[in-house]
Each structure stands twice: as C-alpha cells, then as structure tokens.
Amino acid sequence: MTDDHADSADLPVSDRVLLDLSAAGDRTSFEQLVRRHGPSLTRYARRMLRDEGDVSEVVQDTFVVAWKQSSSFRGESTVRTWLFSICSRKIVDSRRVKRAQPMPDWLLEPAHVGRALDPHVFASNQEFVSALEKALAELPPRQRASWVLREIEGMTFPQIGVALSLSADGVRGHHLRARNALSLRMARWK
Incomplete structure (x- = not known):
C-alpha cells in the first residue's frame, strides 16, 4: 500500500472546529486560532490606529473577547469574519480616545529587499x-x-x-x- 493519501492528522483543522474546542476549554486550539488570524488582525489594526501599543492592545482585547465568547459563537459568519468584527469594535473603542494615524x-x-533592487x-x-x-x-x-x-x-x-x-x-x-x-x-x- 502506498502512502499517496495524506494522513488525516496532516489536514488543517477548520476554524470552527478550533473555536468549538476552545469553547470546551482547549487552550491549544485557541492558540492555533491566534497564530492563524493574529497577523491579519494586526495588519488591519495597524492601518486603523495611531501607535503600535494601541494595535497590540486591540488585537489582544480581540482575542480575549473571542476566548470569553467562544461558546456563544452562532456561526452566522466565518470565524475569521467574527474575529474581524470584534477587532473592528475594539478599534472603535480605542478611537474614541485617540485619532487614527x-x-x-x-x-x-x-519583506526581502534584494541587493539587486x-x-x-x-x-x-x-x-x-x-x-x-x-x-x-x-x-x-x-x-x-x-x-x-x-x-x-x-x-x-x-x-x-x-x-x-x-x-x-x-x-x-x-x-x-x-x-x-x-x-x-x-x-x-x-
């Protein structure tokens, strides 16, 4: 028998499964969500906020809310969209005090500026x-x-x-x- 088929353990776990496992208290699954979506949430927050401290705080607050509300996720959108929704609200909260830059x-x-450029x-x-x-x-x-x-x-x-x-x-x-x-x-x- 050849090993032409990927082992099911090699397949990426869906965001929804990770969130459901997180809701059951699985921190490792939630950490996977953070690693998977943290960079895009950070890019978004950087373009909307003034300083790096605010960006870090907004992204961290986004994931704190997501962790606390993981069991109440209704699935009306993708997990990614849900995270951006939370992040957007956190940005609005942050902007109430500070203006964007x-x-x-x-x-x-x-990312890689070559010498030949x-x-x-x-x-x-x-x-x-x-x-x-x-x-x-x-x-x-x-x-x-x-x-x-x-x-x-x-x-x-x-x-x-x-x-x-x-x-x-x-x-x-x-x-x-x-x-x-x-x-x-x-x-x-x-």
Whole structure:
C-alpha cells in the first residue's frame, strides 16, 4: 500500500472546529486560532490606529473577547469574519480616545529587499508607500476600513459588512468612495 493519501492528522483543522474546542476549554486550539488570524488582525489594526501599543492592545482585547465568547459563537459568519468584527469594535473603542494615524512606511515595504533592487525603484516605492499611507489616513474611518479589509485582507463585502456592522451595500458604497478618493490622490502613480 502506498502512502499517496495524506494522513488525516496532516489536514488543517477548520476554524470552527478550533473555536468549538476552545469553547470546551482547549487552550491549544485557541492558540492555533491566534497564530492563524493574529497577523491579519494586526495588519488591519495597524492601518486603523495611531501607535503600535494601541494595535497590540486591540488585537489582544480581540482575542480575549473571542476566548470569553467562544461558546456563544452562532456561526452566522466565518470565524475569521467574527474575529474581524470584534477587532473592528475594539478599534472603535480605542478611537474614541485617540485619532487614527497612518502606519509606518516600513510595514508596506517588501519583506526581502534584494541587493539587486534598483535604488530608483526602491526610492519610488518608498515615495508611493508614503503617499498611499497619507491618502489612507485622510479617508473617513469606515471608508478606510472598507478599503483595507477588501484590498489588503481580501474579504468579501458581506464579510466586511459583518465586521463593520454595515450592510454589504453600505460597505460597497464606502469602498467605492474610498477607491475614488484614493484614485484621485494617487493619480501620479497611474
């Protein structure tokens, strides 16, 4: 018999199964959810908040709420969307006290900048990132959130609607306005 088929232990466990196990008190399953979704929640929070301390606090609070409410998850959305919904509410809570500021340029830089990269290309990329961050910071919060969740996190309009407590059509409107505003502000790079 050949080993052509993957062992069932090698298959990734679904978010829902991990959340159900977490609700039963399995910390290891919850840690898997944190490792799986923490980076995307952090990217989202960085684009919405002023400083790294606020980002860390929001993401941590998101997972604390998720842990405490894991048994009450109704499954009306994906676990990922549910986590973004919690994170969005935590961002709003954080923003009540502080205003948003663009994330540092280095967060959008390529992870591995090779030595062969043309200095002109590198400088152009830096200038583009700076202009994009400035343009994003000028958008109203819901437009910025809609654009970031759609364009960077790849979420669907209905998922974003759940995360931001908006209808899918409302998200589409915010996203369209954000795209139009960014298109005008970023016309130099077209």
